[in-house]
Amino acid sequence: MTAEKINITQINESDEVKKRLFKRLMVFMGAIALLLITAILSLRFGSVSYSTGEIVDALKGIEGSNAKTIVMNIRLPRMLLAIMVGANLAISGALLQAVMRNPLADPGLTGVSTGASLAAVTIMLVFPALTVYVPLAAFVGGCLACLFVYSLAWKRGIDPIRIILAGVAVNALLGGGTSLLSVLYSDKIQGVLMWLNGSIAGKSWYHVRILMPYSIIGIIIGLLCINTSNVLQLGDDAAKNLGIKVSHARIFLSLTAAFLAGISVATVGLIGFIGLIIPHISRLLVGSDYKYMLPVSALLGATLLVVADTAARTVFSPVELPVGILMAVFGGPFFLYLLRRGGAYRV
């Protein structure tokens, strides 16, 4: 009984499956279009607004207006950062949800955010002379906290529940440290608050150049995790049966997720919400197959952060709000709407 004996079977996928594929592709294209539109809008709006024509001229490098300076030096790097950070955090959250098989998993669970915060806040408050090293310290702090969580969770393999519990405990511990420092140095808290709520304001090409290579590497590795993420959704026993080393896979996916979150937090500070909510929104739109869900998550994460950052600098202009606050205001209701509407996938 071998496959060769079978006539080449015509696979007649039902209309429903074709329709689903069509919908998935439409959502994917739609997400790309949405990102492009919001990206252009983010270049247009700010304390001064420009027409799309002026933006195109500025991007082409045509001199003659101050549009070029503002767009090229301020808004474009900011937009690129928002795209990278948004995509990183969304992928990170999606991978962790596969690792934990838990819809409440988000990048913060690995300890990355609180570890980075404590390190960054320590530098900003206790050693203000070293402020240039905040991104580096935040990244290292995030990594150490993540390692701490995973070494606590390790017991003949990695069990999702243990990671979640260890994550909660480590987060409480490190979060307490951050709070303590904030109280002790309450007179210098202003800059820290901006960082803790995540802000892309004042970031420049310098930050883009630092983040870009790591982001590209992280996103590529993340996309390579698609198959493994899918198999983990079938449960540990089924995954092991299919020849997956489940504990290895969990650690690899977690490290990738922590790396993506770590580089993002190090560059722009804490931005919550994207990593938790965007994978859900993607799931509601395209289902739980990571082949579609992960790329759509990346696109929507980027879009959401671009929108939120644009709003952060325009809504209460000239006051700039931390982008994290706006994101919750935008994304929360939209997420609730999708949740109520439902679909094949239900949370």
Added chain:
Amino acid sequence: MIEASRLKIGYDNKIVVEDFDFEIKAGEIIALIGPNGSGKSTVLKVVSRLMKAMAGVVHLDGNDIHRLSTKEVAKKLSMLSQQQITPPDFTVRELVAYGRLPHRQWYETKSQEDEEIIEWAIGQTRLEKLADRYINNLSGGERQRAWIAMALAQRPKILLLDEPTTYLDICHQLEVMELVSRLNKELGITVVMVLHDLNQAVRYSHRLVVIKEGRFVAEGTPEAVLTKDMLRQVYNVEAEVTIDKNIGKPVFMPLGLAYGT
């Protein structure tokens, strides 16, 4: 094909199975039977390398199963746990496709051969009409068949099933058992099952292995194993064992508890 010797298996400090030998020969159907908590499922997990034993070795075709690459093992055996999880929107065909995973490198995509084997597995389990339905919308029996189809797509020589009929009504139970029996006869797949229903175990398997409190009790043909004495000793049940005229195999009818109430 598989030879396990002197297995000692436990979780943390609790030893569940001790000094257990187990041999699986090519082409047979074995039923592993015993009371609740006797360690049947645990033995199956160790034999299929899903779990490590504290002591003892499992040989697959003469090699230590934990030394072999887990992917290579996945091409030779497939194990279905008692309960499966599927994401809510995986179709039968998508699930079955995962069975081809051990045959691919991580960078490869589905080949024509993979597609053919997936359709073949769907055909073997008679799921053609349901291939594009979501697993979670199927009945328990259909779901079980979908998972068996996934296992078949691995093209295993050995199929290990942990209580494949629990939670199913009698019609779906028979459907699954007939399917397993046909796979054994027509494709020569060796089958090891943990079963609770002794009459089913007797009817569909060539050899029974009895385990109680983690220790080997008896093994042999259904006729030799299913006896009044065994039922009393292992299950604490007084029963009548007769040879059924229709199937020519022993069946038992429980009469009462052996220890009184």
